[in-house]
Every structure is written in C-alpha cells, then in structure tokens.
Amino acid sequence: MCVCVCVCVCECVFVLFFPDHQWVVSLPGPSRQKPSSVTLLSLSVCAPLQEDHEGCCGTLVRFDSLPPDGGRDHPEAKEAHQETGLGQEATQFLGRGGCRPSLGRAGCRPPLGGAGGRPPLGRPGGRPPSAPNPRSLPDFPPVILGPPSFFADCPRECYCDPSYPSALNCENRNIRRVPVIPSRVHYLYLQNNYISELTAEPFANATELRWVNLANNRIKRIDKEVFGKVPSLLYLYLQKNQLREVPAQLPAGLEQLRLSKNRISKIPANAFKKLEHLALLDLHHNELSDRDLGKNTFKDLTRLIQLNLARNILKKMPAGVPASVIQLFLDKNSIEDIPKQSLVHLAFVRLNYNQLSDKGIPRAVFNLTTLLDLQLSHNQLSSVPLFNAHLEHLHLDHNSIESINGTQICPHSLQDDGLMPKLRYLRLDGNHLSPPLPMDVTMCFRHLHSVVI
Ligand SMILES: *[C@@H]1O[C@H](CO)[C@@H](O)[C@H](O)[C@H]1NC(C)=O
Ligand SMILES: *[C@@H]1O[C@H](CO)[C@@H](O)[C@H](O)[C@H]1NC(C)=O
Ligand SMILES: *[C@@H]1O[C@H](CO)[C@@H](O)[C@H](O)[C@H]1NC(C)=O
Numbered sequence: 001m002c003v004c005v006c007v008c009v010c011e012c013v014f015v016l017f018f019p020d021h022q023w024v025v026s027l028p029g030p031s032r033q034k035p036s037s038v039t040l041l042s043l044s045v046c047a048p049l050q051e052d053h054e055g056c057c058g059t060l061v062r063f064d065s066l067p068p069d070g071g072r073d074h075p076e077a078k079e080a081h082q083e084t085g086l087g088q089e090a091t092q093f094l095g096r097g098g099c100r101p102s103l104g105r106a107g108c109r110p111p112l113g114g115a116g117g118r119p120p121l122g123r124p125g126g127r128p129p130s131a132p133n134p135r136s137l138p139d140f141p142p143v144i145l146g147p148p149s150f151f152a153d154c155p156r157e158c159y160c161d162p163s164y165p166s167a168l169n170c171e172n173r174n175i176r177r178v179p180v181i182p183s184r185v186h187y188l189y190l191q192n193n194y195i196s197e198l199t200a201e202p203f204a205n206a207t208e209l210r211w212v213n214l215a216n217n218r219i220k221r222i223d224k225e226v227f228g229k230v231p232s233l234l235y236l237y238l239q240k241n242q243l244r245e246v247p248a249q250l251p252a253g254l255e256q257l258r259l260s261k262n263r264i265s266k267i268p269a270n271a272f273k274k275l276e277h278l279a280l281l282d283l284h285h286n287e288l289s290d291r292d293l294g295k296n297t298f299k300d301l302t303r304l305i306q307l308n309l310a311r312n313i314l315k316k317m318p319a320g321v322p323a324s325v326i327q328l329f330l331d332k333n334s335i336e337d338i339p340k341q342s343l344v345h346l347a348f349v350r351l352n353y354n355q356l357s358d359k360g361i362p363r364a365v366f367n368l369t370t371l372l373d374l375q376l377s378h379n380q381l382s383s384v385p386l387f388n389a390h391l392e393h394l395h396l397d398h399n400s401i402e403s404i405n406g407t408q409i410c411p412h413s414l415q416d417d418g419l420m421p422k423l424r425y426l427r428l429d430g431n432h433l434s435p436p437l438p439m440d441v442t443m444c445f446r447h448l449h450s451v452v453i
Contacts, residue, residue: 140194144173155179171213181206191215191237200225209233215258216240222247238262239282246271246283256280260308263287272301279305284329288312295320309333310350317342326370336360345370352377352395361385367411377427384409389421397452398430406440421445428453 146159154160157179158170166186170179175193183205195217203209209230219241227233233251237258245266246259252274264286272278278301288309298304298320306327309318314333319342321328327348335351337360343349347370356379366374366387374387375395382400389411411421424447435453442448 140176141174143175146173151182153180153182153184166208178202180204181209183208186210188212190217193217196220196242198222198226200229203229206230207232211235213237214241218242220244224249227251250275252276254278256282258282260284260286265289265292267292267297272298275300276302279303281306282308283312284308284310286312288314290314290316293318293320298322330354331375338362338365340365343368343371347371348373350375351379354379356381358382358385366391377430387411387423389419392422393425394423395427396431397427401428401431401433404428404433404438404441406438406442406444410440410444420447423448424450426451 143157145156146154149160150162151160151165154168155170157173157175158168161167161169164187165184167189168181168185168187169189170193171189172192175190175195178190178195178198180202181188185206186208188206188209188211191213192215195214196219198214198219198221200223203226206229210232211234212230213235215237216239219238220243222243227247227249231251231253233254235256236250236254237256238247239258239260239262241262243259243262243264245264245268248268248271250257250271254275255277257275257278257280260282261284264283265288267288272281281298281301281304289312293309293314298307298318299322301322302324304322304325306329307318307321307325308327308329310329310331310333312333314330314335317330317335317338321342323345326346328343328346329348329350331350331352331354333354335354335356337356338351340362343365346368349371352375356376358381361381363386366385369388369390371388371391373393374391375393376385376399377395378398380400381396382402384396384401384404386409387394391411421444423445426445426448429452433453437451437453
C-alpha cells in the first residue's frame with residue numbers, strides 16, 4: 001500500500017496517519033475552529049483498516065454553540081481518546097471544538113472500565129478495584145461488596161461517591177440482580193455483571209433516573225413495567241446482552257438507545273412509538289433481516305439522527321428511514337443494491353462489506369449535496385460511482401476497480417455555479433489500480449490531499 005499525502009496550504013485540514021494503529025484522524029484547521037453554523041463533520045475518529053471497524057468508527061458532531069465547559073472534560077471526548085489511543089492533540093481539539101455527547105459514536109468498542117458515557121466523576125481512593133471481564137470467569141462468582149457507605153441507602157454491592165450523590169456505581173461486581181435504586185440516583189452503572197432479568201421492583205423509587213448503563217450483562221427478559229417507573233430516562237445502554245427483541249414500552253423521553261450485540265431478530269410493531277426524542281438508535285450486530293424492518297418501523301422516530309444497523313443480515317436497504325437521519329450505518333450486511341432516492345438527506349453513509357456491484361448503483365444515487373462521507377469499502381464495484389461536489393470523504397478500497405477517469409467522475413455542479421469539488425480524502429487501495437493517480441483526477445479534485453492507493 002502506498003500512502004500519498006499532499007498538504008495543500010490553502011486547505012485548512014490536517015490528516016494524520018498512524019501506521020501502527022491505522023487510525024486516521026481529520027482535524028479541522030485554525031480557520032474552522034470557530035463554532036459556525038456547520039453542524040457536521042467536525043472530527044471523525046475512524047479505524048478504517050480494522051477488521052471490526054464498523055464498531056469503532058465514529059464522528060463527533062460539532063456543536064452550533066459551545067457547551068458551557070467548551071467541551072473540555074467531556075466524558076465522550078475522554079472516551080474517544082481512550083478508545084483511539086490517540087495523543088493529546090486529538091483530545092485537545094475535542095476540548096477546543098466541543099463535541100456533542102455520543103452522537104455519531106454508536107457502537108464504539110466496549111468501553112474500557114466504567115466508561116460508556118458517564119458524567120465526569122471523581123474517583124477517590126475508596127473505590128474498590130474493578131474486576132476482570134466476568135465472561136472470562138467461571139459462572140457466577142460471588143458478588144463483590146463495597147465498603148460501608150456514607151449513604152444509608154447505598155446498596156452493599158455498589159459504591160456511592162459522597163461527592164456525587166446522583167451516581168450509583170455498581171459495575172464489575174458480579175451482580176445477578178439489580179439492587180434497589182435510591183430515589184436520588186440519576187446515573188446508574190450496572191455494566192459488566194451477570195444480570196439476566198430486569199424486574200420493576202428495584203426501580204420503584206427511581207423516578208429521577210436519566211442514564212442507565214446495563215451493557216455486558218446477560219439480560220434476556222425485561223418486565224414491561226420497568227420503563228413505566230423511570231419516566232425521566234434519557235440514555236439506555238443495553239448493548240452486549242441476550243435480548244431477542246427490542247424492549248417494549250420504552251420511556252417517551254429517551255434520546256439514546258443502544259442495543260448492539262444482542263440477538264435481536266424482532267422489532268415489535270409499536271416498539272418505537274412515542275420515541276420522538278430519540279436521536280441515536282444502535283442495533284448493530286444483531287440478527288435483523290429485511291422482513292423485520294417494515295416501512296413503518298422507524299416512522300415515529302422523527303428526531304433520529306443516527307441509525308446503526310451494521311452487522312445484521314439485511315439484503316435490502318431499510319425502507320422508511322426518517323428524514324431526520326443524517327448518519328446511516330449498514331456495514332457487514334448483504335445489501336446488493338441501493339434504490340434511487342434511498343439516501344436523500346443523509347450525510348454519513350457506511351456500506352462497507354456488502355454485496356454492492358455497479359449494477360446495483362443507479363447513476364445519480366450518490367449525487368446528493370447533503371452527502372459528506374461515503375464508505376463503500378469491501379464490495380464488488382468495478383468503477384468509481386458518480387458523486388456530488390460536496391462529498392468530502394470517499395472510501396472505495398477493496399473493490400474491483402481497474403481504472404479511474406478524472407474527467408468522467410469530476411462532479412460539475414451547475415447549482416453551485418462552479419463549486420470546487422470538496423473531496424479531500426480518498427481510499428482506493430485493494431483495487432486493481434496502481435499509483436500514480438491520473439493527472440485528470442488531481443486536476444479536478446483540488447482539495448484532495450490524502451489518497452491511499
Ligand atoms: C420508596 O420510597 C418510599 C418512601 O420514601 C419508601 O417507603 C419505600 O420503602 C421505597 N421503596 C423501595 C423499593 O425502596
Ligand atoms: C448531480 O446533481 C447536480 C445538482 O446538484 C446536477 O446539476 C448534475 O447534473 C447531477 N449529475 C448527475 C451525473 O446526475
Ligand atoms: C476519460 O474520459 C474522457 C471522457 O469520457 C475521455 O475523453 C478520455 O480519453 C478518458 N481518459 C482516459 C485516460 O481513458
């Protein structure tokens with residue numbers, strides 16, 4: 001693989017290559033640091049070369065205006081830093097630029113330790129050491145009890161930090177049953193345990209719960225009444241469990257729902273009804289097939305921004321994706337074609353590892369001014385599809401492309417009256433192409449400063 005990086009002085013974007021990790025990071029340069037009306041593509045953290053990359057790739061969405069702390073110390077920023085292993089630079093950028101919690105970071109790698117989106121908690125010395133991943137231990141080791149607590153209502157198997165009365169930390173404790181949640185709790189951490197069932201009783205007084213992390217347990221069953229007890233719930237993390245269907249009667253205020261890495265093959269008819277605040281729905285790595293997704297499945301999700309259906313068993317593009325969605329992830333399915341109009345409104349589209357060939361791609365299907373990032377790696381394309389002048393990132397590696405003609409693919413935009421094509425990052429490796437890139441390509445794409453061929 002040859003990596004060509006040309007940095008053009010007039011384009012204020014840096015691309016850093018990390019050969020060891022194969023991480024690629026694009027950071028907007030000085031002229032873009034000011035918050036602007038642009039809400040997209042402020043920073044993307046991707047591992048495009050990694051086998052399981054659809055789970056570890058993400059985009060942090062820029063705030064229109066900065067959060068009160070300027071984004072510094074934001075748990076999502078820290079987590080992104082931890083997961084990518086990138087140095088201060090990226091983290092500092094996150095701090096400066098600000099990032100919106102979690103949007104675009106669907107299904108990142110299982111968070112290290114107590115991550116998974118927690119508020120910035122202090123970690124005083126009184127905390128018990130975290131246990132290793134319970135999956136690697138024999139079944140049901142004894143529950144790990146914490147030290148006596150400052151709070152009389154603190155369950156013995158949890159840690160209650162006196163400085164953060166709204167948080168209840170019960171992760172990594174070999175817990176099999178949800179303890180009784182005190183009514184003061186907003187943030188509940190129960191990840192990495194052995195819980196197999198959620199019943200309503202422990203939640204009876206937990207009316208203030210905002211954020212529940214139950215990732216990496218063994219949950220098979222959820223009582224319908226549970227969600228009736230937690231009307232304030234905003235974030236529900238249930239990834240890495242054993243659910244076979246999307247839970248019913250979810251709280252109407254929910255903003256994020258993570259259900260990746262379960263065994264879901266069923267979405268009950270009204271599962272998403274009333275969820276009009278849901279912005280992120282992560283269903284990646286489940287067992288959903290075309291017939292599980294009806295035209296109306298996502299209809300009520302009128303504020304959905306990110307939909308992740310990667311690593312399921314879809315053969316068709318999902319129908320009825322709400323018009324609010326800008327990020328659609330469908331990697332590792334068996335999709336053969338893209339119907340006309342099915343990508344309208346989208347900005348980030350990932351279709352890596354599918355069965356796409358030239359035949360399945362209508363001529364103008366990617367000719368959308370909204371589209372910024374298009375990933376079609378590991379398919380069976382034999383030519384470069386046409387795209388719009390607004391596209392910034394294009395992944396076409398590991399297809400069967402034999403030639404690239406810059407004159408033919410150069411996007412001309414009459415509407416924007418001579419807009420220079422914005423493409424700046426192009427992956428072509430793993431095709432039947434060899435460097436150098438033809439002159440007509442570099443002539444057309446003046447902003448292109450990194451090409452992998
Ligand atoms: C809920 O709170 C009430 C009033 O504070 C208390 O009497 C009751 O025992 C609590 N229930 C649970 C399950 O903790
Ligand atoms: C792509 O869309 C633009 C309008 O945004 C239009 O002018 C152009 O002809 C289209 N190109 C193709 C190949 O359809
Ligand atoms: C590229 O396409 C243009 C227009 O179709 C054609 O005139 C040109 O010869 C092609 N270039 C190559 C190198 O095939």
